[in-house]
Amino acid sequence: MTAFDVLILGSGLAGQSIALRLADTHKVALVTKRSLEDSASAWAQGGIAAVLDPADSTDAHVADTHTAGVGLCSDSATRFVVENGPRAIRWLIDHGVPFTTDASSAIGYHLTREGGHGHRRVIHVADATGAAVQATLTEQVRAHPNITIFEQHIAVDLIIGDKIGRPDQGCLGAYVLDIARDEVVTFAARHTVLATGGTGKVYLYTTNPDTATGDGVAMAWRAGCQVANMEFIQFHPTCLYHPQAKSFLISEAVRGEGGLLRRPDGSRFMPEHDSREELAPRDVVARAIDFEMKKHGLDCVFLDISHKPAAFLEEHFPNILARCAELGIDITRQPIPVVPAAHYSCGGIVTDLQARTGVAGLYAVGESACTGLHGANRLASNSLLECVVYGEAAAHDIAGTPRELPDTLPQWDESRVTDSDEAxxxxxxxxxxxxxxxxxxxxxxxxxxxxxxxxxxxxxxxxxxxxxxxxxxxxxxxxxxxxxxxxxxxxxxxxxxxxxxxxxxxxxxxxxxxxxxxxxxxxxxxxx
Missing domain, CATH: 1.20.58.100 (Fumarate reductase/succinate dehydrogenase flavoprotein-like, C-terminal domain)
Known part of the structure; x- marks a missing residue:
């Protein structure tokens, strides 16, 4: 048995931000299925939504979130995230995240606009925000002496007191498979955090990494937690359609900066589906594309931003431009073939404003949680914000809630199983x-x-x-x-x-x- 103050399952923005907030005072274990850098957070392109522009307002961001969520967003959760958004961005800046600057901006940073937003409020690092945030925090996580990193480890199940004859003790840790050594390790912890990400790999086509297999939701359900709103799976409208492009996302910001959706004959179709046209929320755009593909028997539709100057595209979308160029698509001259793909799970493990689940000592943060923020449809770029805001809330609650560390736990039992010959x-x-x-x-x-x-x-x-x-x-x-x-x-x-x-x-x-x-x-x- 190995023991820690805090066991964090998942190494995306939620997991890493909690680890860094707690590591000065707690012994932290960070468990990740692959490498520390391998998470959905690192794949996020567009940016992080927050009220930073003096012309913007908390009420406006809250209203846009409610509109996208079609009446199902929790007002308390939404206001909690939006009100704490600017401080979350400041925390990332203080930790060295190199957000794209803009000398003409009132705040010194460039803000873009995405579908569903009434203002420019998405701070970003060109078109690879998640990768930049992840790289910045990963360097600090690796360097911190109080954070022990377990790469190539996958959680098997949570250890719950009620299930091992210790009623009312809540979550006591987890059984974790060391993939390289092919053995199960028993982790004991005062507090356990599920930051395992989403469920995208339950679908054939997804923008998610291969690690998005619903682990946190499944383990929490087996542990006795409630889950909510699992039917709300967001299909991103614009995933690159190309046989050599696995799960490559074409950012929401492309439409935010003037990209137009077209049929193969060049005609636009979004004006026929919604008055907000290309800036309609993702569910509306995804259904419109699905409708057009089925009606006309299309393999894909096309997202066209070639009317913008090449220098503008090189500045704002360097990674998209480069990846498309590798596949023979010059986005400065031709449209990008796109299709919808499973992108984000708005539902998950039910949590409160401190990220607590219904099991004592167990927290859920990020896409695996259902905080009430996203309602029936997540507003673009609210997800990374949720990770940082609830990461702070979870860290604060953990620091203020002492729990006993279990002295012993039952070991994983393999005495009645054999090796499979039918993998x-x-x-x-x-x-x-x-x-x-x-x-x-x-x-x-x-x-x-x-x-x-x-x-x-x-x-x-x-x-x-x-x-x-x-x-x-x-x-x-x-x-x-x-x-x-x-x-x-x-x-x-x-x-x-x-x-x-x-x-x-x-x-x-x-x-x-x-x-x-x-x-x-x-x-x-x-x-x-």
Missing amino acids: IVISHNWDELRRFMWDYVGIVRTNKRLQRAQHRIRLLTREIEEFYSNFRISNDLIELRNLVLTAELIVRSALKRKESRGLHFSRDYPQTLPRARDTVLKPGRGRS
Whole structure:
């Protein structure tokens, strides 16, 4: 058994910011499935939304968030994040994040605008904000003597007092697979933080990294936490469509800076779908693209910003320009082929304003959490802001809430399992799950499609649980087990919502009900 004051599962912006805030006074373990730099945060292009311009206001940012969230955002959570946004940006600046400057700006930094925002309020580092933030913090995390980094480690499950004969002790740590050594390590901790990211790999096409397998949500559900609003999966409207471009996102900011969506014949279509045209929220734009592709039998549509000067594109979108150029697409002269792809999960583990879950000693921050900020559709560039604001809240609560460190914990038991000689089952189940989730639980849904998905999930669950019970675990098996449970929670949530709202669009219930209600699932009710 290895013991720490704080165990953080996940190394994105949420996990790293909490680690840095606590490390001066706490012994911190930072566990990550791959390298410290490998997270969805590092892939974020557009930027971080915050009220920084004197012409902007907290009320305006709150209102834009509520509009995008289609009435389902928690006002207290939204105001909490927006009001604490400027301080979060200052914390990042103080830690050396090199945001793009602008001498003509009132604040000295360039602010861009993205879909759904009524003001320019997105601070950024060119078109690779996440990578710059991650690189800056990673250097400091690696250098801090109180942070122990465990790369190539994946959490298997949380250790919960109620399940090991220690009632009311809450979360006591986690079992973690050391992938390189192929052995399970027992981590004891006073406080445990789930910062494991999203669920994008449950779908065939996604902008997410391969690590986004719903681990935090699945582990929290098995630990007894409530989850909410899992039906709201954001499909980013503009993922690069090219056989050699895996999961490459074309930033929201391209449309914010004047990019236009066109059919193959060059005609625009967004004016026919929404008065906000290309600056409509992501769910509206994604459905419009999906409609056009299905109506005209298209493989993709095109995002055109070639009317802007080449120097402007080189300054604002150097990475997008370079990546497209590698694939033979000159964005200064021709449009970019794009398709929607699963991008962000607005639902997750239910938390309060201190990032606490329903299990003592267990916190959730970032995409794995459902704070109430995103409602039925996340407003662009609110996600990284949420990571930093709730990261500070979690760190403050952890520092002010002393808990005993367990002296002993049961070790992982492998006495009744054997090595598998049928690993092909895992890859087949993984592929089947992601394909039917894309076909049946995608941008446009029906009851029949959801029920088909649910039936297949139940069959897969039985197969996977049998495999899990009889064979030694592996990284792929852990991720598949978590993905199929996450898929079940998404489908159960979607079936409970008898309306269309935000990211959840049902042909059977096309209307939006007068009252917005969260979809909350509680362990022990129905299938788990």
